[in-house]
Amino acid sequence: MKLLLTLIFFVTVTFASDSSDNLRIQILEKIISDISVNEETKVWSDNKNILNTLKSHNILxxxxxxxxxxxxxxQEYNNLITQCSSRAIFVLNYKLLSDIPQSFGALFWKKGRPNIVIIKSRIKAQSIQVSNDLNPYLEDKVW
Structure with missing residues (x-):
């Protein structure tokens, strides 16, 4: 009986993890699709799972x-190399939004729900255009 409960627990955790990753990637695809950076959009991520999934979806x-x-x-501050720090950066951790002044927005989980924040002054400074769909997520400053 303990073995069965343990097995059910691990299967549930695995599927929950996969579904949250899939949700995160779907949200990222929508956000990035609704952003214009004055040139062809090419996306890179330090999270190889995200990068590979974005490649396989062939949307971006x-x-x-x-x-x-x-x-x-x-996803990780340590993975940002100097040569890439001038690019438009979207972070997956709210703290990174404060730590990396070049970052213009964040997707993070709080209380089990996804939160999106895009900083108005940073998108203006980087000449990033956002669609009206993202207006509810625009903030004046990092809180």
């Missing part, structure tokens, strides 16, 4: 090199 153009990207999806 991706690149294996951050230097070729116009938008970087960043």
């Amino acid at each position: 153009n991706t690149t294996d090199n951050c230097e070729d990207a116009t938008i970087i999806i960043l």
Whole structure:
């Protein structure tokens, strides 16, 4: 009986993890699709799972090199190399929005729900255009 309960627990956790990753990627695809950076959008992420899934969905153009990207999806501060720090950066952790002044927005989970924040002054400074669909997520400053 313990073995069966343990097995059910691990299967549930695995599927829950996969579904949250899929939801995160769907949200990222929608956000990035609704953004214009004045040139062809090419996306790079330090999270290889996200990058590979974006490639397989074939909705966004991706690149294996951050230097070729116009938008970087960043999960870890340590993975941002100097040569790529001038790119438009979208972070997956709210703290990184404060830590990386070049970042223009964030997708993060709080109380089990996804939260999206896009900073008005940063998109203006980087000449990033956002569609009206993203207006509810525009903030004046990092809170």
